[in-house]
Amino acid sequence: MGLFTKFYSGLKKTQSKLSTxxxxxxxxxxxLTEDDxxxxxxxxxxxxxxxxxxxxxxxxxRETYESGGTQERSLLDIAQAEVVSCLGxxxxxxxxCDGPTVVSLVGVNGxxxxxxxxxxxxxxxxxxxxxxxxxxxxxxxAAIEQLNLWGTRLDIPVVSSNYGAxxxxxAHDAANSALGKxxxxxxxxxxxxxxxxHNLMRExxxxxRVIGDKIDGxxxxxxLVIDASTGMNAxxxxxxxxKSVPLTGLVITKLDGxxxxxxxxxxxxxxxxxxxxxxxxxxxxxxxxxxxxxxxxALFFEx
Numbered sequence: 001m002g003l004f005t006k007f008y009s010g011l012k013k014t015q016s017k018l019s020t021x022x023x024x025x026x027x028x029x030x031x032l033t034e035d036d037x038x039x040x041x042x043x044x045x046x047x048x049x050x051x052x053x054x055x056x057x058x059x060x061x062r063e064t065y066e067s068g069g070t071q072e073r074s075l076l077d078i079a080q081a082e083v084v085s086c087l088g089x090x091x092x093x094x095x096x097c098d099g100p101t102v103v104s105l106v107g108v109n110g111x112x113x114x115x116x117x118x119x120x121x122x123x124x125x126x127x128x129x130x131x132x133x134x135x136x137x138x139x140x141x142a143a144i145e146q147l148n149l150w151g152t153r154l155d156i157p158v159v160s161s162n163y164g165a166x167x168x169x170x171a172h173d174a175a176n177s178a179l180g181k182x183x184x185x186x187x188x189x190x191x192x193x194x195x196x197x198h199n200l201m202r203e204x205x206x207x208x209r210v211i212g213d214k215i216d217g218x219x220x221x222x223x224l225v226i227d228a229s230t231g232m233n234a235x236x237x238x239x240x241x242x243k244s245v246p247l248t249g250l251v252i253t254k255l256d257g258x259x260x261x262x263x264x265x266x267x268x269x270x271x272x273x274x275x276x277x278x279x280x281x282x283x284x285x286x287x288x289x290x291x292x293x294x295x296x297x298a299l300f301f302e303x
Contacts, residue, residue: 006280011255015298018043025040048263061079077300081296087296094124102186102219103117106224107225107237112225115150116287118187121185133158134174135189140191167190175218188211223251224238226252226267235267238267251287277289
């Protein structure tokens with residue numbers, strides 16, 4: 001299955017709702033009325049495309065249709081081109097440095113950080129690197145067991161401790177182990193925390209300091225894992241996390257289960273943070289490097 005096919009299949013709920021609504025608006029009349037424009041705006045906002053991106057698309061639609069360019073460019077083509085423009089050249093890749101490259105997965109509860117850590121480790125292993133996982137979520141007992149199960153399933157070493165242990169201590173041990181075993185990538189699964197809980201954010205900062213004391217420049221990637229179904233509510237999460245632990249990118253999960261797939265465009269546009277990977281399923285291979293062109297094409301695909 002090609003990348004576009006995977007994107008299209010995963011974004012089917014968003015694409016179906018959005019494209020159907022746009023085609024309904026366009027086919028009613030050869031000319032777009034103000035009512036049509038309002039309906040188009042509502043359709044884009046409902047997909048959580050965000051106000052800024054929606055306004056950009058609407059502005060180009062107005063200009064194109066007023067100049068009589070409707071024969072050359074369909075409304076779906078216009079929307080797709082503007083999404084590509086907003087996203088820029090975002091492509092999914094992880095940094096790689098000399099020695100262990102540390103990737104910290106952060107976010108609120110329930111976004112899929114543990115699964116994402118395992119899938120990323122699986123991905124780099126398939127590329128020939130040596131990964132390790134660190135179970136630094138010691139608040140959710142199941143998280144430790146879950147990550148260890150993933151490690152067993154994927155044949156990837158996991159550094160873990162007991163429920164309630166100090167996450168920074170586990171991070172310290174994992175960093176030591178990664179250095180001693182010539183590991184290429186260390187993926188750190190952190191506890192889910194509300195961005196409004198300042199004591200938990202300070203704890204995350206401490207964990208990062210401890211890793212940085214052991215491995216120069218670590219964490220080299222801090223990826224915010226966002227559940228697509230939360231839509232634009234994820235923007236506040238991203239803004240607050242970015243204040244405490246500077247983010248290097250986003251991982252958007254559960255895009256296959258929501259009609260709010262436009263939120264990826266809105267958040268990347270608002271924060272100017274690259275979308276590195278998107279989750280389109282439950283299997284280890286269902287985490288895909290983000291591709292701007294394939295994402296936009298899948299979002300507005302005309303069957």
